[in-house]
Amino acid sequence: MKVTSLCYHDVIAGSAFSSSGFPGDESSGYKLDTVSFRDHLEAIEYEVMAHRTARRPGNVQQILEGGGGRRQGCLLTFDDGGSSAITKIAPMLEDFGWRGHFYIATDYIDAPGFLNREQVRELHRRGHVIGSHSCTHRGRMSSLPVERLVREWGISKEILAGLIGEEVTTASVPSGYYSPQVAEAAAIVGLKALFTLEPQTTVESRGGCLVFGRYLMRRNSPSRVAGKLAVGHPIFCAGQWALWNARKLAIIGNR
DSSP states (O other): OBOOEEEEOOEESTTOGGGSSSOSHHHHTTOEEHHHHHHHHHHHHHHHHHOTTOOOOOOHHHHHTTOOGGGOOOEEEEEEOBTHIIIIIHHHHHHTTOOOEEEEOGGGTTSTTBOOHHHHHHHHHTTOEEEEOOSSOOSOGGGSOHHHHHHHHHHHHHHHHHHHTSOOOEEEOGGGOOOHHHHHHHHHTTOOEEEOOOOOOBOEEETTEEEEOOEEOOTTOOHHHHHHHHTTOHHHHHHHHHHHHHHHHHHHHTO
């Protein structure tokens, strides 16, 4: 099965980078302003309409329930749980008739700049998918012992389930530090879908948990690129894969 997914973080007004999500220059590099984000959504809509075989953004729950990846459009995901999920992102998605997947680091619920409990419930009531982004958002998940991974996934999953009143079955890996053990720990606590930052469309299975790749959107990511990736354009997808792996090689070389 092949599924295309895009990863966003926060959407802010102007340059108010500290208004939503994690502070700091590194985090700011993943925050789009509202004008740029709407350009991304319009580019995705344009590409979907221009390709007869493409479909509008879909829902991972339908895949898990047997809806089939081939009948799903691009999955739009949003990491961290910053307050812009409810103030900016959800309303803009809903203008297009779409719903998003919001992955929440539960230790930060009710913290300044992050969603509060009622806002998490409100997103769920409006039809958006709520998932885990671990508890602490700390440490490289790929290097954590399995016991710590099980705690991170299990506790965050239960907190979110308690808020929305139903089982939480999906999660995303903080900062993209993925290894097979991360997915296997997610499967242990009953998670059925896990999103990484590996830029690929092929969906794998680890211990009964489906593992989805994603294409990471940054503040300077052109809207045209988002549109092309959303419909799985092979040249643009290959370009993202090459850039991602070049960065990984550079990190390894600097160790």
